[in-house]
Amino acid sequence: xxxxxxxxxxxxxxxxxxxxxxxxxxxxxxxxxxxxxxxxxxxxxxxxxxxxxxxxxxxxxxxxxxxxxxxxxxxxxxxxxxxxxxxxxxxxxxxxxxxxxxxxxxxxxxxxxxxxxxxxxxxxxxxxxxxxxxxxxxxxxxxxxxxxxxxxxxxxxxxxxxxxxxxxxxxxxxxxxxxxxxxxxxxxxxxxxxxxxxxxxxxxxxxxxxxxxxxxxxxxxxxxxxxxxxxxxxxxxxxxxxxxxxxxxxxxxxxxxxxxxxxxxxxxxxxxxxxxxxxxxxxxxxxxxxxx
Numbered sequence: 001x002x003x004x005x006x007x008x009x010x011x012x013x014x015x016x017x018x019x020x021x022x023x024x025x026x027x028x029x030x031x032x033x034x035x036x037x038x039x040x041x042x043x044x045x046x047x048x049x050x051x052x053x054x055x056x057x058x059x060x061x062x063x064x065x066x067x068x069x070x071x072x073x074x075x076x077x078x079x080x081x082x083x084x085x086x087x088x089x090x091x092x093x094x095x096x097x098x099x100x101x102x103x104x105x106x107x108x109x110x111x112x113x114x115x116x117x118x119x120x121x122x123x124x125x126x127x128x129x130x131x132x133x134x135x136x137x138x139x140x141x142x143x144x145x146x147x148x149x150x151x152x153x154x155x156x157x158x159x160x161x162x163x164x165x166x167x168x169x170x171x172x173x174x175x176x177x178x179x180x181x182x183x184x185x186x187x188x189x190x191x192x193x194x195x196x197x198x199x200x201x202x203x204x205x206x207x208x209x210x211x212x213x214x215x216x217x218x219x220x221x222x223x224x225x226x227x228x229x230x231x232x233x234x235x236x237x238x239x240x241x242x243x244x245x246x247x248x249x250x251x252x253x254x255x256x257x258x259x260x261x262x263x264x265x266x267x268x269x270x271x272x273x274x275x276x277x278x279x280x281x282x283x284x285x286x287x288x289x290x291x292x
Contacts (some may be wrong), residue, residue: 002155004135006201007056008216011035011049014076014255015204017216020053021154022062023133029057030066030132031089032152032159033203036079036267038258043280045269050079054086064089065132066122070161070203071149072100072263074176075253081267084121091266092122092130094141094150101264103177108261108281112271119266124150142191144184145172151191157199158220163187164200166215167222169208170229171239175247181240188230196221257282 002023009018014035022029035049057064064087067080071094080091097117105113117123122130126141132154140151145162152159162172163184171188174181191200200223202216224232230239253259258280261270270278286292 002135004132004155004157006157006199008201009035009049009053009056010205010214010216011037011076012214013037015206015214016073016076017201017203017205018049018053019159019201020056020062021132021157021159022060023135026133027060027062028131028133028135029062029064030068030137030152030154031057031064031083031087032068033070033073033161034067034079034083036077036082036262038077038255040255040258045077047079047082050082050086053079053083057087066130066137067091068137068152068159069093069120069263069266070151070159071146072097072260073162073203074256074259074263075204076255077259077262078267081265081269084267090121092124093117093120093266094139094148095123095125096141096143096148097123097264099147099178104260104264107283110261110270110281113264119264119268121266126150140190142187144174144180144182144187146176147178147180147183149187151187153194153198156195156197157201158191158194159201159203160191161203163191164223164227164230165202166205166218167226167231168211168228169206170227171243173247173250174243175250181243181247182236184243185230185236185239192220192224192232194220196224 019032037046067089124139128139138153
C-alpha cells in the first residue's frame with residue numbers, strides 16, 4: 001500500500017486540523033478541511049490559516065488538485081472557495097450535502113442555496129475514487145454526525161472528519177439535523193474494519209483533561225482497542241444510549257450559525273446586498289407567549 005505525505009495545520013481557535021496530502025512522486029496534492037479565520041465579535045474574515053497552507057504548497061512545489069470537505073462543518077468556516085481561487089483545486093464533498101443544504105436553506109431562508117449541492121465541483125458517492133498523482137483517493141460514506149459525512153482513504157491514511165476523535169476523547173455528536181447515532185456506530189465499525197495499521201487523521205482535538213498536548217493522528221488498531229466510547233466490545237445499544245444521553249448535555253457550537261451559512265455554499269460568502277455589504281443571518285427564537 002502506498003503511503004502519502006501528510007502535513008497537518010492546527011487552528012487552536014476552533015480546535016480544527018486541516019491537512020495537505022500529496023503524492024511524493026508527482027507533487028499532486030489535496031487540501032482537506034481548510035479553515036477560514038472569522039472573528040465573531042467583529043465579523044471580520046481573514047485568511048491567515050489558509051495562507052499558511054498556500055505558503056507550504058508553494059514552498060514544496062505542490063500542485064493542488066482537490067480541496068476536500070469531510071462534511072459541512074458547524075464549528076469553523078471553510079476556506080475552500082478561497083483556496084480554489086488560489087490553486088485551481090476542485091472542491092469535493094459527500095453527495096448527500098444537498099440534504100444538509102435543504103435543512104439550512106429553510107432555517108436561514110437562503111433562496112440562493114441550490115439544495116442539490118451544485119455549489120461544489122464534485123459530489124462523491126460511496127466508493128467513488130479519484131487519482132491523486134500515483135495515489136488513489138477512495139471515498140467512504142460515513143454518516144451519523146451529518147448525513148453527508150465522508151472519510152477519505154488515501155493509501156494508508158484515512159481522514160475521518162468528525163466521525164471519531166482521539167481515543168481518549170471519543171466520538172462525534174449526532175444531534176444536528178440529519179444526525180443518526182445508529183448510523184454513526186455503523187460508520188465507525190466500517191472504519192474499524194480497515195487495516196490495523198491504517199493511519200487515522202482527526203479533524204479536531206480538544207485536549208481532554210490529563211493530556212498536555214494536542215494530537216490528531218492515531219491508528220485503526222489504537223482506536224479499536226482504546227476509544228473510550230466505542231472500543232471493541234461496546235455494543236451498538238450501549239453506544240447509542242451513551243451518545244444520545246451525552247448529546248443532550250452539549251451546547252450548540254459557538255460558530256454554528258455563521259459557519260453553516262458559509263459552508264453549505266462551499267466557502268463562498270453570501271451575496272452582497274444593495275449597499276454592497278455581505279451579511280450573515282441570526283434566526284431568532286421568540287416565545288409565542290412573549291408578546292414581542
